[in-house]
Amino acid sequence: MPKDVSPSDQKMLPDLxxxxxxxxxxECLSRLHFSLYPLAFRVSPQWRHxxxxxxxxxxxxKSGHTRYLACLIQALPPQFSPLALKHTxxxxxxxxxxxxxxxxxxxxxxxxDFTLGLPLFYQTAGCRGSLVLMGGWDPVSYEPxxxxxxx
Numbered sequence: 001m002p003k004d005v006s007p008s009d010q011k012m013l014p015d016l017x018x019x020x021x022x023x024x025x026x027e028c029l030s031r032l033h034f035s036l037y038p039l040a041f042r043v044s045p046q047w048r049h050x051x052x053x054x055x056x057x058x059x060x061x062k063s064g065h066t067r068y069l070a071c072l073i074q075a076l077p078p079q080f081s082p083l084a085l086k087h088t089x090x091x092x093x094x095x096x097x098x099x100x101x102x103x104x105x106x107x108x109x110x111x112x113d114f115t116l117g118l119p120l121f122y123q124t125a126g127c128r129g130s131l132v133l134m135g136g137w138d139p140v141s142y143e144p145x146x147x148x149x150x151x
Contacts, residue, residue: 031065034069034097035106037051054128067099068100071124071126075092076117094107094108094110095107116140119139119147121135123136130150133151134148
């Protein structure tokens with residue numbers, strides 16, 4: 001077992017990959033590409049908890065499996081009404097990530113609660129390997145929001 005594993009993280013490690021030792025299971029998961037995380041979150045509650053944990057981020061960073069990415073907020077393709085050639089709503093935005101090592105662009109899955117696009121005028125920041133989205137206006141009702149989303 002790695003030395004820097006907290007007691008709460010020790011409880012979840014035995015169930016990560018049942019046929020593998022703890023260290024090997026952790027090393028396998030630490031090599032997952034970020035684009036596979038949404039799929040990995042669905043494998044088990046233990047995986048979801050581990051992949052969201054500070055311990056896992058620091059383990060990946062220490063072992064050289066993290067990388068710098070550029071996160072861009074970009075307009076989503078406009079939605080058209082099938083009966084008219086007009087936009088059916090205000091512009092909507094999503095998060096796109098650029099990986100300078102592989103020179104690839106990837107659209108991140110939509111934020112839960114905002115499947116049609118990000119809130120308007122929200123604030124965003126990066127912190128310890130996470131993207132933080134705060135506040136803004138609801139894109140449908142234009143009501144102010146106080147929600148915080150950490151990805």
